[in-house]
Amino acid sequence: MRLSSYTADRFLLLLLSLTLVLPFFNFARYSPAPDWWTNSVVVMLLVPVLLLALWRDVAADESYSIAVPRLLPLAGLWWCFVFLPVALRRDGGIYSLALSESLAVLLALVAASLLFQLQNRLGRPQLLITLAAVMLGGGLLQALIGIAQLLQVAPLADGWLVYHQPVPFIMGNVAQRNQFAHVLTWGVLAAVYLWLGQHLRSWLAWPAIGLLALVMAWSGGRLPLAYAGAMLLVAVAWYWRSRDRRLFWGLLSAALLILLMQWGGGWLAKVLTGQSIGSGWDRLGDAGFGARRRIEWQKAWLMISAYPWFGVGLGDYAYHSTWLEAFGGLPKLPESALFTHSHNLIMQLLAETGIPATLLAAGTVSLCLLPFLQKQHANRENAFLLLLAATILGHSMFEYPLWYLPFLLAFLFVLALSPLPPVTVAVRASLRRLGLSVLLLGCLLYLIFGIPGFFTVIKVQQPSRNPAENQQRIEDLLRLSRNPFWAYEAELTLANYLRPSPQDLEIKLQHYEQLARYRPYPMLLCHLAMLRAWHQQPQAAREAMIMAIAAYPEALPVMLQTLTVRSESEIAPLKQLVLQAQQAYRQGGGLAAVQSVASRSLGRPLP
Template sequence: MPQFPIAQRLTLLLLGLMLALPFLQPIHHHPIPSFYEEWLALLLGVLALASFFISRPEKISLPAILWLPGLLLLATLLQLAGGMIQIPMLGLFQSGYLLWAMALICLSASLRERFGTAWLVQVLALALLAGALASALTAYAQRLGTPVPWQILMPNSGRIYGNLGQPNLLTTQLWLGICCLIYFHELRRVRPWLLIAGLLILASACGLVASRTAWLHGLALLLLAGLPWPSRAALPATEQDEAHRTVPQAPGKLRRQRLLLLAFTLVSLIAAGEISRTLPWQHAAGQINAFDRLRSGLVSGDSRLLIWRDALTMIQAHPWLGNGTGNYAWRTVEAAAQAPAGVDTLAGAEHAHNFLLQLAADFGLPLTLAVAIFAIVWLRHVLRGPLRPPEQLALAMLMLIAIHSQLEYPLWHAEFLGLTAVLLGALGSTGKSFRLPRPQLLLIACLAALAILGTLFHDYRILDQALIMRREVRGDEADWRRRMDVFADLAQHSILGPYARSTLAVLMHPDPQKAADQSLICEAAMPLRVAPELMTKCAMLRQMTGRPAEAQALLEMTRRAFRSAEDRAAIESIWQSQEQP
């Protein structure tokens, strides 16, 4: 067993906590529902980096995969410099996320070079399994109404979503845990009865979620497990190979074992979803399952098709340089407004729900093609290298995240981005190494990042508390004005200014005497908070400030983009209210 210096033990511990704790965070409030879980993931990632630099490493690995986020970072900075991003702070946020991911890739590669892939992957797998089991218990508590030792987010619909607040994110986390549990069984770290119990817990929780993505994950893993992996005996031995001496030697036996366990998991998942429907449920509509959602999607269509159609329209409009990162939600309004009459629209979607479409919409087709080619070349290089069980597990988990990324946007959540970065650093060659004559400079950079995170937390807590108090206290004019002053101060002085400004725009009442200032706030908030009510309010303020032609143009675009009966009623109600005293 390798000897871990205390600082690097702390680094591994913090990385493990980064892969478990954020998934259990239960607080999700607007305007950024995922703020607290992402902030926690960012914090733990930076602390892991700081701990690593405290150990005074002589060098840090720079793996080839670093070019992938580096290319996106360069493109984002060029868009910022070129004025392509409507809300520059969003470009800075994305740049920060990419820098954080690049640092974690380097950290993971450096730890792998020091201790080997086997030990690194075992630490990651243990953390992911612990987090998945805790999320499974949370799902049971949500479904059955039973208490657990930690705070849980109670569902407000007929679906289960754990403390993540989103069913498909929970589904992917549970499948990651299933992969890790099977991996530990192959290492003979888990006894057969514990394996079966763990699979039943994770699979049945996954069945409660009623996610069609669960089937995709299961089928993809079955296909991956059926591949003829290289013979264990043919692989070169390493110093860290000791961790895998107990792995079954025959690849055929290992393959059959994986296929059997995955098939058992899928059957358990489907059975749990069906059994759960027969149990009492607090929601009048009852609990739905994946079969219900599949039938509904086949009959009425999937909303993703509308989102992808609008994404293709946006790509067609700006195929070379893209629309600019952070501009997607507003561009969906323009795309939806161009849809033929009588066609359903879904304006205001914040993401294309497809990684490649999102890249093409934000950065253009050439950069998307370059990213895809680089990823394929890197993957081929990984597949040509040693593919022992640790590498196979890392590839399987990356595959699950890649599948999810073609249907939603997990990589836009820091907890999944951090996991992906660590997995990427754990695979492939470590590449070049950069000698660190003064590692304390990087430690200072980590301290600066911690200071920024502290400021973000402080400002968001103020914003969050003001919104919570607004919900609890009504009818107090003085209290209302105090809160509006809080939002206005944050909008002017905080890093989170765009979000405070959008909140201010949503809550303010159009006033002819303040229409000029209110119109500026509303216009600045529209690209971030795309909603028919806010756009109609902005049209009203244009009318009040003597711009009737601009008001009508915005109103007509809103009507064309938002076509549902509910949206139409809201638009007309708000627009007609300006005529009332």
């Protein structure tokens, strides 16, 4: 049976749509790679996508010139500007995210270009109907998982559903409340869009929207309030431009349902389960209304001021954030957590890639989104796409959804479907097919070697009591560390087998220096301080210990226990420093412990 081009295109569209939904059902969220499957399911779906695209290109025998979205050359320029210098310079540490991020962005751009070409062949309405139907289905399934979590029946699913005990968190299998609310909001927007085109009857659409809004409120996320605000703005703007009453009332009603559930959802949860569930509205002022985020934004600004042209480097935010926690003289609000991101897309890009790269990214996004706002493009399809982009950008001002491949794909899909006229690019058919073949082979190799790597690291997190078994595990981890996509996870796990001691000092010190420079977790910093002390680096040892205390005051008991068992004279100053902080903690809590060691002002340049 011969596959027709139309059938292939429809199947391609379905697979691309599923990349936005299916990865969020990841249930294998195990340390140290809880999100590996989320991104890898996208790669799995892109394997048949690339295979079909390759077959389609051969079957169509397309001409020398092809039309691509205007996004592609601009984003390609940004990709070269950001990632090529990192690859050539190679001074960002062996665990630099540049490899993973560069390939993820490249794959997402190719997928967005394929979607753009499907729009030309299938038509924009058909493409968006399929996208919306898949988004709605995914959102409703996630909402059902959220209900199972509320009713505390998720543990009965034998590990297939994510859950938290003893207090239930309503987070679906997305496993993070703001991302969960984001996915449910996509479901709301999809339902409204399908209802607008009469592809979904009112008796199905509005109960679905109500259910999604209710579970969204139970998640406790605050961002749905902003999403509802965006719906109201687009409803008014589109009515003013196109006088589309159905669109106006559809978006207005959906936004009001979201707000209504924010106020009444907690009462309904109390009636159903007897539990008090706080909505985003109830949590609006929690944690000083985002005070911790404002501190991270101040840190990012200091990084921008110190490194305006090229930033501190991709993936290097975490170390500089922890260093500034100790020596930046910033306000203190200890959370004993590692911040790998500033929780603001613009500040993060400025801090890690510099001002020129960020301006190029902002210019590209603006160029693609502004045509959606033009009067001649004020239709229902563009309202749907613009609201998808608004949820992603709004979320990105407070967290980092674009660091997850499904959200990145969705954003690039919107930019690729911009009303901007396409660009005609002259590319030989043989080169197109070679590029698709290389990407296809890369995806297959990533999965073939990555899946065993995942199971290796999760099975050997802690040493066993059998020395021979531990030796075999060390050999397995060393072998896995040669895979650049697993180097960090393998060597982080290996650190559990390399206890700090004066023996083999050079090897251990190099190992811990690299780990702490990339992800300065509390015990990594503590062990690094000990190794530096034995290596006759007392000032550097003290600095690492101060960073550990300032960023993780809740880890003081474990640090003290680790230091107490060592009797070497080099360790004594570190032990005294931790004892001093522990005493301050007993008297005034974590804030007092941090203030006992942290600098009151930024007295020296950033590292």
